[in-house]
Amino acid sequence: MEHFTNEVIDTTKLPRFETVALSKLDSNYWKVIGLNILITFLILGIGLGALLFFNPGLKEFWMPLLGLFGLFFGFVILFAALSVKKKAFAFRTHDVIFQSGVIATNTIVIPYNRVQHVALHEGFIARIFGLAKVEIFTAGGSASDIAIPGIALAQAEDIKQLLMGKIQKKL
Template sequence: MENFTNEIIDTKQLPKFEEVQLTALHPKYWYEIIINTTVVFLVLGIILGVVWYKSDEFATSAIYFIIAYFVILIFSFLLKRIGFNKKGYAFRNHDVIYRSGIIATNTMVIPYNRVQHVALHEGFISRYFGLAKVEIFTAGGSSSDIEISGIEKEEAENIKQLLMGKIQKQL
C-alpha cells in the first residue's frame, strides 16, 4: 500500500499567468468596432431625433440634445478603444488565457481538459475584414466561457483545429 503524502505547495513558485505575453486582437477589428458602434448610434440617433422632434420641447432643447448625444458618442468610442487595447489572448501547452476589461481586468485561464466544444463565427463585417470569432465552451453552461473576437480567419481556424485536437486526445 502506498504512503499518503500531502505536501505543501509553495505558491510563490507557481507559474504566473500575468507574465505571459498575450497576443493583441487584429488591428482591423478596431474598424469593425467603429462600424458597429456607428450603426448603433445612427439608428439610436434617428429614433431619438424623431421622438424628440415630435415633442413640444423641440426648439428649446435642440442644442442640449445634440451636445449630449455627441458627448455620449465620444465617450462610448473612448471606452471601446480602451477595451480594445486591453484585450489579449494566449494559447499555452495546457491552457488558454484571455484578458479583457476596462475598469477591472478580467483574466480567464481555461485548461484544455475542461474544453467541451469550440465554435468559429464570422459576421458580415468580420468577413469583409477577414476576421472571425472563436468561442470556447466548457462543461456546465449554455453560453461560451471565452469569446475571442478580432482574430484573422486563418489563425482562428488554426486555433479551432488545435482545440479540437486537444478535445479528441481527452476522449
C-alpha cells in the first residue's frame, strides 16, 4: 500500500509572475485604436447631426448634446489610452502571461500544456500598420482565453509557431 502525503506548500517560495518583465504592445497599436474610435465617432456624429437637422424640436438642445458628445469622445480616448498602456505579455519556458485592465488589473497565466489552438488575426486597420492579434485557446470554450492585440506581424507569426511547436510536443 502506498503512503499518502499531503504536505503544506510554502506559498512565499513559489515563483512570482509579478517579477517577469512583460513586453508592451507595439507603439503603432495606439494608431489602430485611435482610427477605430475616430471612425466610430464620425459615424455617431453624422447620425447626431442628422437627428438635429431633421428634428426641429431638438434644435435648442444642439449645444448641450454637442458638449456631451465631446465629453464622451474625450472619455473614450482617455480610457482607450490607459487600456493600451496597461496591456502587456510575456512568453516563458512553460507558460504565457497576459496582463490588462484599467480599473482592475487582470493577469492570465496559461501553461503551454493547456493550449489547444492558436489563431492569428489581422484586422483591416491593423494590417495597414503591420500588426496582428494572437489568440490562444484552451479546452472547453468557444472564445479565446487570451487575445494579445497590437503585435508586429512578424513577431505574431513567431509566437504562433512557438505555440504550435508546444502543442505538437504534447501530442
